[in-house]
Amino acid sequence: MLRRVACWMQPSPACGCRAPVLPSRFLGTSPRQIPMDANFHSTSFLEADQQRVLITGGLGQLGVGLANFLRKRFGKDNVILSDIRKPPEHVFLSGPFIYSDILDYKNLREIVVNNRITWLFHYSALLSAVGEANVSLARAVNITGLHNVLDVAAEHGLRLFVPSTIGAFGPTSPRNPTPDLCIQRPRTIYGVSKVHAELMGEYYYYRYGLDFRCLRYPGIISADSQPGGGTTDYAVQIFHEAVKNGRFECNLKPDTRLPMMYIDDCLRATLEVMEAPAESLSMRTYNINAMSFTPAELAQEVLKHVPEFQVTYNVDPVRQAIADSWPMNFDDSNARKDWGWKHDIDLPELVTTMLNFHGSENRVAQAN
Ligand SMILES: NC(=O)C1=CN([C@@H]2O[C@H](COP(=O)(O)OP(=O)(O)OC[C@H]3O[C@@H](n4cnc5c(N)ncnc54)[C@H](O)[C@@H]3O)[C@@H](O)[C@H]2O)C=CC1
Numbered sequence: 001m002l003r004r005v006a007c008w009m010q011p012s013p014a015c016g017c018r019a020p021v022l023p024s025r026f027l028g029t030s031p032r033q034i035p036m037d038a039n040f041h042s043t044s045f046l047e048a049d050q051q052r053v054l055i056t057g058g059l060g061q062l063g064v065g066l067a068n069f070l071r072k073r074f075g076k077d078n079v080i081l082s083d084i085r086k087p088p089e090h091v092f093l094s095g096p097f098i099y100s101d102i103l104d105y106k107n108l109r110e111i112v113v114n115n116r117i118t119w120l121f122h123y124s125a126l127l128s129a130v131g132e133a134n135v136s137l138a139r140a141v142n143i144t145g146l147h148n149v150l151d152v153a154a155e156h157g158l159r160l161f162v163p164s165t166i167g168a169f170g171p172t173s174p175r176n177p178t179p180d181l182c183i184q185r186p187r188t189i190y191g192v193s194k195v196h197a198e199l200m201g202e203y204y205y206y207r208y209g210l211d212f213r214c215l216r217y218p219g220i221i222s223a224d225s226q227p228g229g230g231t232t233d234y235a236v237q238i239f240h241e242a243v244k245n246g247r248f249e250c251n252l253k254p255d256t257r258l259p260m261m262y263i264d265d266c267l268r269a270t271l272e273v274m275e276a277p278a279e280s281l282s283m284r285t286y287n288i289n290a291m292s293f294t295p296a297e298l299a300q301e302v303l304k305h306v307p308e309f310q311v312t313y314n315v316d317p318v319r320q321a322i323a324d325s326w327p328m329n330f331d332d333s334n335a336r337k338d339w340g341w342k343h344d345i346d347l348p349e350l351v352t353t354m355l356n357f358h359g360s361e362n363r364v365a366q367a368n
């Protein structure tokens, strides 16, 4: 018995004992358990080169950008965006879109089978602030939904990417900097569900051989998509308001320091870790980082381009309490060492890029 348990505690089944079996719900109506090496989902070598990708929760801040990015790599028709919301026309016309509710296991399985999916990027989630406003929904989507995704991925031999977050740490974690491995006792349902995702993914890797890969993202800043209800949202909204109104009311205190990243770096990191050779990964979950700033520092940088810009502060106590428990700086040295992670965009380039985007949008809007 002890020998069997020890087998799935090792990353590779080198000990010569039986391959691990899949959890029982993989078997549909059959009571039998099928060994993982049964190979009933085998693909030819040629097919294995051409990934077929599914993105869940793809209509949020990050999913459409990820789809565009992956379509350049794998071809438009090989990347399917999915969500429970109705896509805007430009997204619907830009490539395959499908309805997928991650709480519906059979629907998820049908999509994976019918589309011969090989890689799954699991983006569906309720973020930190909306999660606190609706804990039971956050628990369902972020935890039960994850279980469905893990099972489908393990059953069909998918490579699975699940993003985690700086929010997976809490007030008892070291905050400046926060290493990959340390105490994780988050105080939000979002953070708790992400720690759960990290641990379950790692467990499925050791137990069932699931190729689970996970990055802890900092707050992500994007120009052409809106944030979905998080604590770091201010760092996206500030640019829109600076260009449109010349002023911004910030819901965090001026000295609240958080790790942040421009979306292009985030999406590149995501593809890089998915393409990294398995032997280069010493862990299944990595911190990634680019920059770290406070609202006051960000406002100062914006002021260099918009001299009349004014910031006021009207602190949201829920978001402030969350931010005060999160990392201030993120230690991503393992990602840099293992698979060569390197960010491109620092604060000055971020501000120029964001203001240029919103400036040109504004000029187009005024001209029309
Ligand atoms: N945006 C950020 O700053 C960061 C994001 N992340 C993670 O990256 C992922 C993507 O983030 P965002 O795009 O910002 O999130 P978002 O909140 O903007 O989008 C999440 C999407 O999930 C969908 N969704 C909700 N319930 C669903 C269900 N039952 N079935 C299928 N889809 C459902 C929503 O309709 C929404 O389009 C999330 O897992 C998030 O935790 C991690 C750290 C930072």
Ligand SMILES: CC(=O)[C@H](N)C(=O)O
Pocket: 127, 128, 129, 165, 166, 167, 190, 217, 218, 219, 220, 229, 230, 231, 232, 233
């Ligand atoms: C950092 C995140 O995970 C997200 N943007 C949030 O603020 O909830």
